[in-house]
Amino acid sequence: MDKPLTPEKKNTVIEDALQTYPIATMPRDITADVLRRIQTIPAPRPFRLTWSDVALSLVISLCIGAVWFSLQHLPPLVVAQIRKESILFYQHLLVNARWLIPMLSFSLAGFLAALTIPYLRQELTKKSA
Amino acid sequence: MPDAEHLLIQRARKGDQEAFAALVTEHQRYVYNLALRVLKNEEEALDLAQEAFVRAWTALPNFRGQSQFRTWLYRIATNLCYNRLPGLRRSLNDLGDDVISELPETDLAFDNPARGFESSELRSYLHQAMDELDENYRLLISLRYQNELSYEEIAGALNLPLGTVKTGLFRAKEQLRRALESYQELSWTNP
16 A cells, blocks of 8 residues: 555445455354244234133123212212221321331332242243253 | 245244244344354354344234334344343443434445455455444444445334434444554555
């Protein structure tokens, strides 16, 4: 290289190198390996709605509807009584059982964390294998 | 998407393993190459390519054909690269999108044999320089020049803004330009 390349020439040389960057040759064909691996994957269960699903959803929606209907049609005195009792209950909790709400929150968090243990164990086994 | 490939995808989505095998055979080289350029390890790249196809098989029912099959496949492979190189995603995001201009893409024709020799030597030197670039630049270069994706397709596959893709490629070329200048200096001091 006897003289410096112009900026345009440099661009051209770089583009040439980029376009001729060779695609690596595969050491072996992986098709058979992939097929072997996908054969061990259980086929996804097709979506199927059974009569018991329909009946269960009907019962749940009827229950929700009944609760909502009852709440809407309760006498005002009963509604006021329920509200008063619930406020008293909440205050009772705040005064006499301050530990209850944090304990419930931590228990829920602990339970959710525990749910991940089987998955983590599975991953660890996979990695060590 | 070519019709034949579209048919293969349709069959594979219905659980036809032979059709999927044909897709693997067709695309494996490019997925492997992408993994190899990023990971720089043959065994790891082979393993990643297999994993990418296994994931593609399980996710195939969700492939609706909004993007090209190969772009979708490279997205899966890139996500697997992110898992193996935790810094890769961050380094791509950190590129920003402050690109000012792009290097023009031009065709080369070395008609002079002497210059042809010089260019092949220079080419090898630059290919070596590409191998020594950071992993984020190697990924972008591989997707653009070897897997032949457009800037928009790369942005889609990597889930990055278009400007970041252009900036990344621009900076990769800047590094190659510096490598080229050091090659020139070397050739002047050792003629």
